[in-house]
Amino acid sequence: MNKNKKLTKSKEIGIFLVLLAMILVFSILSPQFLKVNNFFNITKQIATLGICSVGFTFVLITGGIDLSLGYQISLINIICATLMTKAGVHWGLAILISMLVGTLIGCINGIIITKTGVAPLIVTLSMMQILNGLSYLLSKGLPMFGFPKAFSVLGQGSIFSIPISLIFLVVIIVIGVFILNKTYYGRYFYAIGSNEEAAELSGVNTGKVRILVYGLCGFFTSIGAILLLSRLNSAQSATGAGFEFDVLTACVLGGVSSNGGKGTLLGALIGVLIVGVLDNGLLLLNVSEYFKLVIKGLILLVAVVYDTMSRKNSEKIKRMKAINVENA
Amino acid sequence: MNESTILKLKHISKLYPGVTALDDLNIDFIQGEVHAIVGENGAGKSTMIKTISGATWPTQGTIEINGNTYHSMTPALSRQNGIAVIYQEFTLIPVLSAAENIFMGEFIMNGMVLDKKAMNKKSAELFERLNVKIDPEMQVADLTTGYQQIVEIAKAVAKDAKLLIMDEPSAPLTTTEVEAMFKIVDKLKADGVTIIYISHRMEEIFRLSDRVSVLRDGKYITTVNTKDTSKDELIRLMVGRELTETYPRRKEKATKTSLSIKNLSGNGVKNVSFDVKRGEILGLAGLIGAGRTELMQLLFGYEKIEDGEIILNGKSIRPKNCIEAIEAGIALVPEDRKRQGLVLEMSIRENSSMPKLKKISKMSVINPEKEKTLADEYMKSLKIKAPGINQKAKNLSGGNQQKVVLAKWLAMDPEVLVFDEPTRGIDVGAKQEIYKIMNDLADEGKILIMISSDMEELLGVSDRIVILCKGRVTGIIEDRNDFSQESILAKSAGGI
Numbered sequence: 037m038n039k040n041k042k043l044t045k046s047k048e049i050g051i052f053l054v055l056l057a058m059i060l061v062f063s064i065l066s067p068q069f070l071k072v073n074n075f076f077n078i079t080k081q082i083a084t085l086g087i088c089s090v091g092f093t094f095v096l097i098t099g100g101i102d103l104s105l106g107y108q109i110s111l112i113n114i115i116c117a118t119l120m121t122k123a124g125v126h127w128g129l130a131i132l133i134s135m136l137v138g139t140l141i142g143c144i145n146g147i148i149i150t151k152t153g154v155a156p157l158i159v160t161l162s163m164m165q166i167l168n169g170l171s172y173l174l175s176k177g178l179p180m181f182g183f184p185k186a187f188s189v190l191g192q193g194s195i196f197s198i199p200i201s202l203i204f205l206v207v208i209i210v211i212g213v214f215i216l217n218k219t220y221y222g223r224y225f226y227a228i229g230s231n232e233e234a235a236e237l238s239g240v241n242t243g244k245v246r247i248l249v250y251g252l253c254g255f256f257t258s259i260g261a262i263l264l265l266s267r268l269n270s271a272q273s274a275t276g277a278g279f280e281f282d283v284l285t286a287c288v289l290g291g292v293s294s295n296g297g298k299g300t301l302l303g304a305l306i307g308v309l310i311v312g313v314l315d316n317g318l319l320l321l322n323v324s325e326y327f328k329l330v331i332k333g334l335i336l337l338v339a340v341v342y343d344t345m346s347r348k349n350s351e352k353i354k355r356m357k358a359i360n361v362e363n364a
Numbered sequence: 365m366n367e368s369t370i371l372k373l374k375h376i377s378k379l380y381p382g383v384t385a386l387d388d389l390n391i392d393f394i395q396g397e398v399h400a401i402v403g404e405n406g407a408g409k410s411t412m413i414k415t416i417s418g419a420t421w422p423t424q425g426t427i428e429i430n431g432n433t434y435h436s437m438t439p440a441l442s443r444q445n446g447i448a449v450i451y452q453e454f455t456l457i458p459v460l461s462a463a464e465n466i467f468m469g470e471f472i473m474n475g476m477v478l479d480k481k482a483m484n485k486k487s488a489e490l491f492e493r494l495n496v497k498i499d500p501e502m503q504v505a506d507l508t509t510g511y512q513q514i515v516e517i518a519k520a521v522a523k524d525a526k527l528l529i530m531d532e533p534s535a536p537l538t539t540t541e542v543e544a545m546f547k548i549v550d551k552l553k554a555d556g557v558t559i560i561y562i563s564h565r566m567e568e569i570f571r572l573s574d575r576v577s578v579l580r581d582g583k584y585i586t587t588v589n590t591k592d593t594s595k596d597e598l599i600r601l602m603v604g605r606e607l608t609e610t611y612p613r614r615k616e617k618a619t620k621t622s623l624s625i626k627n628l629s630g631n632g633v634k635n636v637s638f639d640v641k642r643g644e645i646l647g648l649a650g651l652i653g654a655g656r657t658e659l660m661q662l663l664f665g666y667e668k669i670e671d672g673e674i675i676l677n678g679k680s681i682r683p684k685n686c687i688e689a690i691e692a693g694i695a696l697v698p699e700d701r702k703r704q705g706l707v708l709e710m711s712i713r714e715n716s717s718m719p720k721l722k723k724i725s726k727m728s729v730i731n732p733e734k735e736k737t738l739a740d741e742y743m744k745s746l747k748i749k750a751p752g753i754n755q756k757a758k759n760l761s762g763g764n765q766q767k768v769v770l771a772k773w774l775a776m777d778p779e780v781l782v783f784d785e786p787t788r789g790i791d792v793g794a795k796q797e798i799y800k801i802m803n804d805l806a807d808e809g810k811i812l813i814m815i816s817s818d819m820e821e822l823l824g825v826s827d828r829i830v831i832l833c834k835g836r837v838t839g840i841i842e843d844r845n846d847f848s849q850e851s852i853l854a855k856s857a858g859g860i
Contacts, residue, residue: 219728219729220730223721223730230707230708230709230710231707233703234707235707237666237686237698237704239718241687297707298709
C-alpha cells in the first residue's frame with residue numbers, strides 16, 4: 037500500500053499544483069476571491085459535491101458508475117420537503133427517513149446490476165429516468181418551500197463562524213477515508229475494480245460488495261442532498277439534474293480512474309476543490325452560465341483523455357520492453 | 365500424383381521471451397497431398413499454423429510458396445497465395461445466412477446493392493461441388509456444428525484456396541458428421557487441393573492422410589508415408605524423448621482415500637468418478653479441452669454441478685460458489701495466474717491476505733500487524749524473491765507470482781489443493797522450488813490434484829494419474845511403475 041500511495045502521491049501533487057495555479061489566477065483576476073468570506077462560500081457550495089464524491093469514488097473504484105445520482109438528489113429533496121411541509125413530520129425524522137430512502141435506492145441499483153449483469157451505466161441511466169419521473173410526480177412540478185428555521189441552519193449556519201456544511205464535509209471525508217483504507221470492504225472495492233475474476237476466485241463475495249458500494253453511494257448522496265436542500269431552502273425536481281457529471285468531473289480530475297481499481301479520496305477531494313474554485317472564480321468574473329458549461333465539459337474531456345492515455349502509454353512501454361527482449 | 369512442392373518451411377524458428385515455440389523447422393508439403401501433423405500439446409503445431417497463415421511471424425527462417433520466398437506472412441498475403449485455415453473456433457457470423465458468410469468481405473455486388481441472388485447461386489454450386497445439401501439462405505445459427513464446419517470449408521474454397529489447413533476438424537463433430545467431413549476431404553483432394561490436417565486421432569490420420577509429420581517440443585522430428593507406418597510408431601515418435609528432469613520423491617505411499625468424486629457432471633464434464641488419497645499428488649492428464657480445468661471448476665464452486673457428488677473427509681459437499689468451496693477446505697491455483705490468480709495492481713501483502721482478510725479483521729477493520737506477519741511468513745517460507753511485501757505483483761517474475769498465489773492459499777490451511785498447470789511459463793529453478801513445496805504439502809497429509817500438459821512433469825510428480833478425454837475418464841493409472849507416455853497419450857486421444 038505504501039508504494040501505491042507513493043505513485044498516486046505524484047498524481048495528487050500534480051493536480052494540487054493545478055489547484056494552486058487556479059487560485060493564483062483567480063486572485064489576480066478578481067479582488068473578491070481571496071476573502072475569508074469567499075472561502076467559506078466556496079465550501080458551502082462544494083459541500084454537497086464533496087460529500088457525493090465520496091460515495092461516487094467508491095463506485096468508480098469498483099469499476100462502476102452511478103448516473104442516477106443527480107435525480108437521487110432531486111427525489112430525496114422532494115421527499116424530505118414533502119415530509120416536513122405536507123406530512124407534518126419533524127425535520128429530524130424527515131432527514132432520517134430521507135437518508136433511508138436514499139440508501140435503499142442505491143441498494144436497488146446494486147441489486148439490479150449484480151443479479152442481471154447489465155452494465156452499471158445502463159442500469160443507473162434507467163434509474164435516473166425513473167427517479168426523474170418520480171420527482172415530478174411527487175412535487176407535481178412545483179417548487180416546495182417553507183421549511184422550519186432549524187432545518188436551514190444545517191446548510192446555511194455556522195458554529196464559531198465555521199460553516200456547518202464544512203464540518204459535515206470533513207466528517208464524511210474522514211469516514212470515507214476510514215472505510216476505504218482501513219476496512220476490508222475498501223480493499224475489496226479496489227480488488228473488484230482491478231480484477232474481479234481473481235477477487236471472486238479468492239473468496240470475495242463480489243455480489244454483496246457491489247450492492248454495498250451502491251448502497252453507500254446512495255447513503256452519502258442523500259446526506260449531500262439534504263445539505264443542499266437546507267442551503268437552497270426550496271425543493272425542485274430540476275435541482276440535481278446533471279449533477280452526476282459534476283461529481284464525475286471532480287473524481288476523474290482527482291485521479292480516480294473511470295476503469296476502476298485506482299484512485300484515492302485525497303485526489304477526489306482536490307478534484308472537488310478544483311471544480312469548486314472554478315465555479316466560484318468564474319462566477320465572480322461574471323462569466324455566463326453557458327460558457328461555464330463549455331469550460332467544465334472541456335475539463336472533463338481533458339481529464340478522461342489524460343487518464344486513458346497515461347494508462348495506454350504505460351502499457352505500450354511494457355510491450356516495447358517485451359519486444360526488445362524478443363529481438364535481443 | 366504431382367510431386368511438386370507447394371509449400372516449404374525452411375529453418376523456421378519462433379522465439380518468445382523464455383520459450384522456444386518452434387526450433388529450426390524444415391518441412392515440405394507436396395501439392396495435392398493430405399499431410400497430417402501430429403504432436404503433443406505444446407509441440408508447436410498451432411504456432412506452425414499461425415506462421416503459415418500469417419497470424420504470427422517467425423523469428424527466423426523463410427516460407428516458400430508459389431515460387432516466392434517470404435520472411436513472414438500476413439493474413440492478406442497468405443490468402444493471396446491461396447492459403448486458408450479452418451480453425452476449431454469457426455469464424456462464421458451466426459445471424460447471417462450461409463451464403464452471406466461465404467462471401468463475407470468479398471460480396472458480389474449489383475451496382476451498389478448486394479447481389480443476393482448471385483451469391484446464393486454460387487453458394488449452391490459450391491455445396492454441390494462438395495457433395496452436400498445445404499440451403500444457402502439458411503441462417504448459420506440454425507445449422508448443426510457439422511454443417512457449420514462445411515460452410516466454413518466452403519468459404520475457404522470460394523476464395524479459391526489451394527492449401528487448406530484444418531486444425532482438429534473432428535473435435536466439435538459427432539461420429540456421423542465426422543464421416544461426412546471425411547468425404548469432403550476426399551472430394552477436395554480429388555479437386556487438387558492440398559490439405560494440412562492436424563489431429564490427435566490416429567484413426568483419422570490413417571483414414572485420410574498420405575504422409576504424416578511429427579513435431580515434438582517445437583522441433584521437426586520426421587515425415588513418414590502413412591501406409592508405411594503404424595499407430596505405435598507414431599506415438600513413439602511423438603513422445604520419444606529422454607526424461608531428463610529429476611523430481612523430488614515422496615517419503616511414504618499414501619493409502620487413505622479422503623476425496624471421492626462420484627459421477628460428477630456439469631460444465632462439459634460427464635459422469636466422472638475417481639478417488640484421491642490423503643498425502644498423494646494426483647495427476648490429471650488429457651488434451652486441451654478434455655475437461656480437466658472444467659472439472660476442477662466444479663470442485664471449486666466456480667461452475668454449477670449438475671449431477672453427482674463430492675465427498676471430502678466423509679462429508680458430502682456441493683459448493684455453490686467459491687466461498688463455499690474455500691470454507692470446505694478447497695484451494696485452486698488457477699491456470700492463468702495473471703488473470704485469475706492475482707490482482708496484479710496489488711502488492712504481495714494484499715494478494716496473499718485476500719482470502720483470509722475477514723478473519724484477520726475486527727469489526728471490518730483490517731489488523732495491519734496480522735497482515736504483515738502473514739505476508740512476511742510466506743515470503744520467507746516460500747522464498748519469494750522481491751524487495752519487500754509491498755512490491756506489486758505485476759513486477760514479479762512468473763515463478764514468484766505463482767508463489768504468491770500459493771501463499772494466499774497456504775494461509776487458509778486447505779485440505780485440498782488443485783494446481784492447474786502449476787509451472788507453465790516458469791523458469792527451471794523456480795519449477796524445482798514449486799515441486800518441493802508440493803511434495804512437502806503432500807507429506808503433510810494434504811490432498812493435491814495437479815493438472816498438467818507437460819508429460820515429464822506429469823510422470824515425475826504424480827503418484828497416480830487420471831486421464832480425461834472429452835469430459836470423461838478414459839483411464840486411471842494406479843502404480844508409478846505402470847506410467848508410460850505412450851499409454852497416457854493414447855488414452856488422452858480417446859483410445860482404450
